[in-house]
Amino acid sequence: xxxxxxxxxxxxxxxxxxxxxxxxxxxxxxxxxxxxxxxxxxxxxxxxxxxxxxxxxxxxxxxxxxxxxxxxxxxxxxxxxxxxxxxxxxxxxxxxxxxxxxxxxxxxxxxxxxxxxxxxxxxxxxxxxxxxxxxxxxxx
Amino acid sequence: xxxxxxxxxxxxxxxxxxxxxxxxxxxxxxxxxxxxxxxxxxxxxxxxxxxxxxxxxxxxxxxxxxxxxxxxxxxxxxxxxxxxxxxxxxxxxxxxxxxxxxxxxxxxxxxxxxxxxxxxxxxxxxxxxxxxxxxxxxxxxxxxxxxxxxxxxxxxxxxxxxxxxxxxxxxxxxxxxxxxxxxxxxxxxxxxxxxxxxxxxxxxxxxxxxxxxxxxx
Numbered sequence: 001x002x003x004x005x006x007x008x009x010x011x012x013x014x015x016x017x018x019x020x021x022x023x024x025x026x027x028x029x030x031x032x033x034x035x036x037x038x039x040x041x042x043x044x045x046x047x048x049x050x051x052x053x054x055x056x057x058x059x060x061x062x063x064x065x066x067x068x069x070x071x072x073x074x075x076x077x078x079x080x081x082x083x084x085x086x087x088x089x090x091x092x093x094x095x096x097x098x099x100x101x102x103x104x105x106x107x108x109x110x111x112x113x114x115x116x117x118x119x120x121x122x123x124x125x126x127x128x129x130x131x132x133x134x135x136x137x138x139x140x
Numbered sequence: 141x142x143x144x145x146x147x148x149x150x151x152x153x154x155x156x157x158x159x160x161x162x163x164x165x166x167x168x169x170x171x172x173x174x175x176x177x178x179x180x181x182x183x184x185x186x187x188x189x190x191x192x193x194x195x196x197x198x199x200x201x202x203x204x205x206x207x208x209x210x211x212x213x214x215x216x217x218x219x220x221x222x223x224x225x226x227x228x229x230x231x232x233x234x235x236x237x238x239x240x241x242x243x244x245x246x247x248x249x250x251x252x253x254x255x256x257x258x259x260x261x262x263x264x265x266x267x268x269x270x271x272x273x274x275x276x277x278x279x280x281x282x283x284x285x286x287x288x289x290x291x292x293x294x295x296x297x298x299x300x301x302x303x304x305x306x307x308x309x310x311x312x313x314x315x316x317x318x319x320x321x322x323x324x325x326x327x328x329x330x331x332x333x334x335x336x337x338x339x340x341x342x343x344x345x346x347x348x349x350x351x352x353x354x355x356x357x
Binding site: 097 | 223225226227229230232233236268270271272273
């Protein structure tokens, strides 16, 4: 009887442990993407979009529109690498400028996007390199 | 003993007051030459400083603007172009702070010369100013002949600009904010991409405002 209890407890502990380590693996991956992403952001995006993602008046849109980022999550990689042109509505304001194109490797793109979509009040989780590669292959 | 302590305190306070009221005098940049002339039978040596030469450009409202419009004004000049992808946004973000600090004073102006006059027409400059939230006449975006602009930049404002097809946007330029006094002499150059230096600029304009309009040697 006691042995049975013991086995059950050990079994439960193993399951809990597995889930915990699983989560921390995800957390680790996120942290890795996020902190490297900050560096990519600083060297490729910050000049225009600002240290707080605040943009610049009516010229450069802020990166604080979580709804826009969520809806467009799968085309963000294309927008960054191919640039953007034409009207977009961000936080209820119209922007009609040109975002220049970039030539970022998928891994760097994934890191920058993870940083942006989880900073400035956004919380969309990790965007992986594999996801970015998939998104890039579907660019219009 | 008490008297001594009191004396020390008074001296310290006096000194504190003195350093607070001491005025900061900004250096005068550019070439200079001594001129000797005879005034009332006495030989006097004077210094002629380099100044911003006459120019004629068009602003974002389509008005003709010359150096005459800046007579007796303190102003900050920079060089940019509206389609600039590199340092311009961060420069204009910092310049907005200068604008906000002095837009209502009347005697301080901001002049942004475009180095891409072919693309940056009056219409494009007006749209740009609108989007930046700039109204009124405190900040002018000027468009003129390319050669004139480049010469003014390099020889007078001492800022390097050049066309370069190998860089993004097609131009390289230094992001300096150049401070010019009421006598059109260059009194400072600040890295427009550096918020601390721009804060210094905002501060230095204050000291320049206290200078008499006629002469500081």
